């Protein structure tokens with residue numbers, strides 16, 4: 001990793017890699033997210049091309065730094081805690097998509113993921129009954145991993161498993 005990334009992230013270990021945009025261009029900007037809730041460094045760093053250096057919903061930048069194509073546009077390095085990353089996935093796409101809010105599950109992430117998965121599965125089955133293929137079908141495998149790992153207490157892997165679902169959610 002380039003040293004600017006280490007510096008901006010407060011030398012934290014990378015929590016998860018997220019792909020937010022389907023964009024063929026290389027980044028020209030490294031956007032620094034808000035400060036971590038505790039300790040040094042930014043919560044996340046996002047790579048963006050000139051077309052996408054607008055404000056992205058849910059990704060309020062604190063500062064922009066020049067980048068010369070280190071990563072494809074739309075790549076986000078997320079340095080938050082597992083719980084912080086799960087909350088971000090919920091806020092940005094999983095709760096809007098399913099109507100299931102983690103606040104209703106008192107911090108028990110496995111229960112939240114189980115309920116969200118039930119909603120997705122019900123929609124896939126509804127579509128199948130109507131003779132249609134639901135694009136949500138493609139989320140079920142990763143959701144199964146996320147649920148299983150959350151139930152085992154491994155919230156970091158659970159949050160990472162939601163990454164591919166987030167990428168799919170952009171096409172819905």
Ligand SMILES: [Zn+2]
Pocket residue numbers: 021023024025048049050051052073074
């Ligand atoms: Zn772009």
